[in-house]
Amino acid sequence: MPNLKTSIKDLRSSKRKTVFNDRLRNRVKKSVKNIKDNVKAGEKDKALESLKNAYKVIDKAAKKNVISKGKASRKKSRLAAQINKLSKNNEQITQKGS
Numbered sequence: 001m002p003n004l005k006t007s008i009k010d011l012r013s014s015k016r017k018t019v020f021n022d023r024l025r026n027r028v029k030k031s032v033k034n035i036k037d038n039v040k041a042g043e044k045d046k047a048l049e050s051l052k053n054a055y056k057v058i059d060k061a062a063k064k065n066v067i068s069k070g071k072a073s074r075k076k077s078r079l080a081a082q083i084n085k086l087s088k089n090n091e092q093i094t095q096k097g098s
Contacts, residue, residue: 024066
C-alpha cells in the first residue's frame with residue numbers, strides 16, 4: 001500500500017483506468033470472436049457487417065493506447081483475410097456446382 005498522498009491518488013486513477021482498458025479489450029475480443037463465428041458458419045454478409053464494427057472498436061482501442069498500432073493493424077488485416085478467404089471458398093463451391 002502506498003504511503004505518499006500522490007501515490008495513493010495514482011493508485012486510485014490507475015485502478016479506474018484498468019477498468020476502462022479491460023472493458024475496451026473485452027469489446028475487441030468479442031468483436032473478433034463474432035467475426036470468426038460468422039466465418040465458420042459461412043455467413044459472409046453478417047461477417048462483413050461485424051467487420052465494420054470490429055474495425056471501429058479496434059481503431060478506438062489503438063487510439064487510446066489499449067493495444068498498439070501494430071497489433072491493431074495486424075488484427076484488422078487478419079480478419080479481412082479470413083473474410084476474403086470465405087468469399088473465395090464460396091466462389092469455388094458455386095463454380096464446381098455449375
